Amino acid sequence: MLELRDVKKVFFPHTPNERVALDNVSLRLEERDFVTVIGSNGAGKSTLLNIVAGVYRPDAGQVHIDNTDVTRQPDHKVARYVGRVFQDPMAGTCPNGTVEQNLSMAYSRGKRRGLRQSLTKAKRAVFREELQALELGLENRLKVDVGLLSGGQRQALSLLMATFSNPRILLLDEHTAALDPSRAELITELTEKAVDRYELTTLMVTHNMAQALRLGNRLIMMHAGRIVFELSGEDKKNATVQDLLNEFAKLKVMTDRTLLT
Numbered sequence: 001m002l003e004l005r006d007v008k009k010v011f012f013p014h015t016p017n018e019r020v021a022l023d024n025v026s027l028r029l030e031e032r033d034f035v036t037v038i039g040s041n042g043a044g045k046s047t048l049l050n051i052v053a054g055v056y057r058p059d060a061g062q063v064h065i066d067n068t069d070v071t072r073q074p075d076h077k078v079a080r081y082v083g084r085v086f087q088d089p090m091a092g093t094c095p096n097g098t099v100e101q102n103l104s105m106a107y108s109r110g111k112r113r114g115l116r117q118s119l120t121k122a123k124r125a126v127f128r129e130e131l132q133a134l135e136l137g138l139e140n141r142l143k144v145d146v147g148l149l150s151g152g153q154r155q156a157l158s159l160l161m162a163t164f165s166n167p168r169i170l171l172l173d174e175h176t177a178a179l180d181p182s183r184a185e186l187i188t189e190l191t192e193k194a195v196d197r198y199e200l201t202t203l204m205v206t207h208n209m210a211q212a213l214r215l216g217n218r219l220i221m222m223h224a225g226r227i228v229f230e231l232s233g234e235d236k237k238n239a240t241v242q243d244l245l246n247e248f249a250k251l252k253v254m255t256d257r258t259l260l261t
């Protein structure tokens with residue numbers, strides 16, 4: 001379970017450059033909820049993920065993961081609960097490490113020290129099995145440096161690393177946006193599989209409205225630091241990209257009115 005209560009984040013407060021990135025945002029994800037987040041540029045989507053991941057501290061409000069208040073915890077502590085995949089396929093993996101070294105690092109996240117160390121035979125067998133599920137042949141390339149993999153392969157590996165140690169929350173930050181259409185489709189399919197397989201609770205930012213409708217059981221639209229529109233259940237299943245465009249159009253009218261007053 002993830003809960004944000006009245007979270008506020010302001011950049012450059014009390015200066016001419018002040019930006020209210022999150023304006024008293026409250027959001028609750030129940031176990032296994034998969035929420036897609038859409039919104040225009042600067043709406044506050046990345047800030048929302050960064051607050052959950054502990055990269056930024058809110059100026060007000062709280063963040064809870066399960067029964068733990070993580071509001072004031074630094075990102076390396078919050079990493080115990082959170083798996084994250086970034087837009088840049090190069091961001092989630094270490095290029096100078098082999099596939100198995102990268103997986104080993106991710107595997108030991110949140111585990112006791114003894115388990116962190118060596119690459120045992122048993123661990124390798126687990127890695128092989130997990131890689132097989134990606135159907136990219138990476139199970140035969142355990143000793144290859146990650147820097148030699150393609151962008152799509154690296155993003156598939158990042159996704160596996162973010163998910164297979166069963167994080168309490170999975171954060172997806174436009175994680176298919178930098179890939180060509182066929183690779184984006186592959187990663188989208190792998191995401192659905194991983195979320196099902198590891199029974200994850202997921203928050204995904206995307207600019208792709210069709211993807212936001214296709215994935216997950218809930219959708220939120222953000223604008224100017226607020227959640228302005230939500231869909232869930234049957235309403236989300238039946239919604240079309242045109243419906244979302246209509247909601248965006250309403251926001252534009254609102255923004256134009258605000259500018260005029």
Ligand SMILES: Nc1ncnc2c1ncn2[C@@H]1O[C@H](COP(=O)(O)OP(=O)(O)OP(=O)(O)O)[C@@H](O)[C@H]1O
Pocket residue numbers: 011012019020021039040041042043044045046047048
């Ligand atoms: N590190 C930062 N320093 C200063 N201002 C920031 C910082 N991060 C975000 N902002 C500002 O906060 C607001 C929200 O930004 P954010 O990146 O969360 O939006 P977004 O919805 O993710 O946008 P995009 O779709 O363009 O990535 C914007 O006005 C942005 O300029």
